[in-house]
Amino acid sequence: MKNYSEITKKYLKFQKSRTLLSIIGIILSVTLITSVGTLAVSIRDKMIRETKQEYGDYHVAFNGISGNAANKVMNNFEVLNYGIISRENFAIINKTSEKEMSENRWAAPYRYLNIKGYDKNAMAMLKVEAKYGRLPENSREIALDQWILEYMENKPQIGSKIKLTVGKRINTENGKEIAVNTLGDVDWSAEERFQVEAEKEYTVVGFLENKGIFQSDAFIAKAITFDDYKSISDDKKYFLYLQMKSMNNIEMKAEKIAAGINISDVTSEKAGKLEAPNFGTNDFNIQYNNSLLSLYGKSIYEGVNSSMFWGFIIAFALIVICTIAIIYNSFNISVLERISQYGTLRCVGASEKQIRKIVYKEAFFLSAIGIPIGLSLGTLVMKFIFYIIGFLSLGSFYDIRMVISPLVIILSGILGVFTVFISAVGPANQAAKVSPLEAVKNSGSTKVEKIKKIKKSLFVKYIFGIEGQFANRNIRRNKTRFRITVFSMIISIVLYIVTSGIMGYAFKTGLAEVGKSYTYHFYNTYGFYDNQQSNGIDKSIYLNIKNFNSVEKSYPLYISDSTILLPTEKVTHKYYELRKDNFVVKEGNAYRIGGNSFVSYGDEGLEELKKNLSVGTTDKDVLNKEKGVVLVNTSKIYGEKGNSVVTDVTNYKVGDEIEIKIESAGDNKYKKVKIVGIADKSILTDKYNENAGLIMITTPEVYKDVTGKDNISHIFVVAKPEVSHTEITEYFKEMQRNNAAYGYTDNEKASKENKDTKMILSILLYGFIFVVAFIGCLNISNTISTNLILRIKEFAVLKAIGMTQEAIRKMILLEGLLYGLVSALYGTIIGTIVYYIVFKILAGVSEIPWTMPWKDIIVAAVSSILITAIWSLLSMRKVNFGIIADDLRKEN
Template structure:
């Protein structure tokens, strides 16, 4: 042996179990970091692609600008790519007949086709969704909405040629052209006329999927898309230019400079809405695609960017600190328990510098073994996870793909190296500085601290006997070892609580969509669906459930003390009309889903209970007061508008109807969402759900004009669709919506989200469990000689076993207490950091706390089983003779 450092390899080979335990700690930590980084990058990639599908692949759009301004935008030095859309005009598919006007007095005079010309970049940026066929490639080709086909005199098919008279909409009485804002249109005037200007012939080459977020005007105004290469810009036309910036830095300033150069007057700003909302109002001249930009940390709302960056940094910091702590703990125990061995080396001539080199070389070797394995296992684990997902029909993650990021792997590896070396500094310094004679006198385990007395606990002795006293004293006399072991458990508990809190946060902010299969509405003069229709639907085997939907706008007097102060500061304009000790509000709805709807709503209550007889007697209502809203600063809030409790009374009356007097209703329950949604209302509406009897009593109206239908997923749904189609042909006042595909998607999304969220929590739990198991087991194994001494002086194996189990319990209790406190505090801290982007009410995570507490005790007990089995087999004399 030429160098003392050559002892390192011999020691690692000679103490294989201890070395493997240390390597395992490093592997687990690097695996955790690699897994989290890979999931984070993959999830971000999924969100970016999904957001592009929903909102478009662009950064900022310039809406309804004159033709001469288009080149100034497209050729601006800050613009990388631009897609241009032109308004080609309206075309009348057919006029609304007299029968339909009688049944629906508010029907539009015509069924319109809103024709727009897209260039190739625009079609790519706005993700035009094909149902069949292909995208238009030249100006004489067109793509139609599938919903519009039945309204043509002759239903067009792919390849057919259609002739359209394109023109403008005007007020029939004045001849003034109707002002159109934005890409789509919302509403019409009954006093409306159409003036044709040009005639064009198109070949139908594609059919668009129907919008998933259509408004009530979608039944009268349908989109049509043709190709416009914009080789020549018509100065008389209005254009929409969708752009991607070369750099997202100072994007808002660059956009304002572009608008200023156009010299088109004042410019309103807004945020992009979902592409599927084709008929919604878009008045803003400049729209930022903030849903996409915030994923890049470049939202035009500074608070959102700051919150997201701080939250991500905090999460990464928590993971890094936990990883550092796990590796430090494992390596520290391994080195600290061998102080006597280093003392022997000191006695035969090794210098402190050489001792430090031995420890650091050991750290290097362990890093070379553990870190690559950790990177590999983390990557392989994620590969297996994503491979499994690929076989499942899961809406939200169905196209999620694994993103292996070299920077993530490099950071994980570098962090592992740095952490192992940092973990070695303290023990190496201690081993180098210890007196050689003192080190030799050590028993081979961590030297007991200089303790003059140990406090006795009569309670411990009474509850657990002398074994409990021994267990408690063992922890007290080796406080450093106790703290190191407990620290590892605390870190694991903290990690679990923080990430479980993040999962709950994501679940709150990820609504899963609609919850019904079909709906049928009646817009005829009576506004009443006959009960025979409801009965017919229930007779269909394919119908799982059907709900009569009663709905009327209601005025309510909201007591001032019941208004959420935070919501009041944001929406003071809602509370301006004082009435007694409260405010009168109009934007409320009294609703009923029938008696069977109340039975289903019971499971959604967060407070109270449903008793239909009591509700009929006391005018009982269930209040839906939580909404999702976005502030002017771009902060998304999940917030309660009011603070009603069970037993409160509210004065309400219908806005329309024969009952003009306010009547008192009693709150019997609180729900966060209504019956048919897992998301929160996005409009500032307060919902009161009641029985049909109470609805009729308050409104003076017992009519329902809509039925929601839940289809049986195990049976074909064609009978439902056939019945609804026949009904609409028989009476033009009926219209229906087929949401089966969307319902299946919503269910898949809910299943997928649960699988993803709890699978991720499972990874955290598994790694935390193995970490605690490793640490506690290592601690006990390294005390073989100590336990042999106790056996030699008369303690039985059963008594030693009880003492070890009690030590595990004490470890678990101590770690659970501190881990819960720290984890809860950090969970609140990350919640506060995210508040500027998405605000939700924070509550103490009692569920996570309970699981963490029970898990800590259980894991600590399980961690004692293997060492106890090893102690049972060990020979007392051999254990006393040899070092660990």
């Protein structure tokens, strides 16, 4: 050996098991960082692509702008790229029949094609795709929504020429053309009229992919043609979709551009909804693609940006701390095993600096092996997971692709090196400060610190006997060993509580919701606007649907808007602060609150509601007897900062009565209903009341008693996934032909995505929790087993003075249990505090009432105690058998 530091290589080769364990710890740490980073980048990429597909690849849109103003906007310095759309005209497809007009009072007088001219950039930005054929390439070609073919007389095919009667839709109230903005594209009125201007001929070249949910009673279909816009007419209105050079301060830039085209009041109002905030005048509208901007951290709401940034920082910090704990334990255990060896080196002249260098060199060798393997393994693990997801085509993750980010790989490597050497600092200093005499005298003992006299614990002795008293002294006498063991377990508990809490938060707020939970929605069009008895769905239709072989579940919905009298003492402080402007109408000692929903989902709905019940009952007999309701006491309110707030509205308890008045009942009398249950959220449609009111769910019998009506307004169908649904859709079409007031939406694709996406998110999050738990178990195993190995002489002494093998076993088991108890105590407290901090940060995106994560706390605490007990029992095998004399002479 030419150099003292070469002892590092010899040790690593000699102690192969310990070296392998240390390398595995580093590999797991770097794998965790790499895989989480790769997962985050890949999911963000997926969300960006999905958002672009659904909302478009633009930052801000100027809708209904004149040709002169359009030129100014397009030539603005801040604009990188733009797409142009203009409305060419509306075209009549057919006249609505008198039968349909009489049955559906909301029907438009015609079914229209909304013809717009797109340039290539607009087609690319808005992700316009042809399901069949291709997109138009000149102004004489056209592509249509496929569903409109049903209403076209000649049923044109690709390549067919069609003549269209084009013109303007006129508002009969003011005689003006319906405004050119986003609302005018999708809305219609029974009183509007059509002003014919000309006939145009087009060649059908394609049919468009339907991105939304199919709705059977629509009256306006999309049709696009091509226009290169080499010349911009000042007589037309345009839709400009802009990509800015920089997304920083995008709201200020858009307002500045708008101010430059002399539109004076575009900045006067801002909408509260996060998905599509807009403001403007009657014929001009600015719309931000905030769904896309928020994924780049450039939302127009600073609170959203800040919440996303700090949420990411805290999550990543927890992972880094976890990796430091793993590697620190590995090095610390390695040093503790060799205290006597370091003491021998000090005896023969090694300085503190040289001892530190030995430890750091060991860290270098281990990281040189572990980090590259960790980087590769983390990447391969995610590759395998994405392959499985893609192969199974699960939910909205079916097209997720793995993004191997050089930045993630480099940062993971740097963090790996950083954590290894940070973890080595403590053990290196500890090894360097070993006193030669003390180290040699203790022959490998971990007793580096002074053992202070510890007072007898009469309580522990009374409960667990002398073995318990020994166990209590052992875990407290060496603070270093105690802190190492407890720290590793605390980190695992904290990560579990925080991760589980975030997952629960995502599902409670609906951030993890994709699509719909039901497959089909059948409705009476009038049911959206009023609830007269004549506007319901015949009960025979519901019974027929219920008996279809392809139907798994079906739910009738009876619904009425209602006003309640809310006593002042029953209003929650949070709700009052958010809605104080609404608390102006008082009747006696109560506020009159509107926007409440009084509903029944039938007996089937009550069964489904059981899953969300927090207190009380959903038993229909109790509800009928007590004239009762199950109260959904939470409401979703959109805040001024772009976030949504889910908060309790009242302090009502089970047994309280609510005074309720049905808006369509025709009288002003309030009736009393009794609360027999309180649910966390509703089912099927809105989980919370988004009108800032309550949802009261009851039986059809109580609904009829209170409202005087028993008409079904909607039917929600959950179809069996493994069979054809043709009989359902054909039946809906037949019902609609018989009565034009009926309509339906097909949510089959969205429903499957919702179910599968929930499963994938659960797998990913619980997979992460499993990895964290596995790392925690590795830490615990490492620490406890090493503690026992280093105390072989101690156990030999105890046996020599008369302690039996069973007594030693009991002492070791009690030590493990005490470690688990202490770790559970501190881990659950710290974990809850950290989760509360993360919860408050995430409130900038969506706020819900804070609740203690008792379930996660109990699971973490019980698991901690059980795992330490199990590993203590497993580790006993290393000390159960041995001759006392041999054990007293042993070196570690």
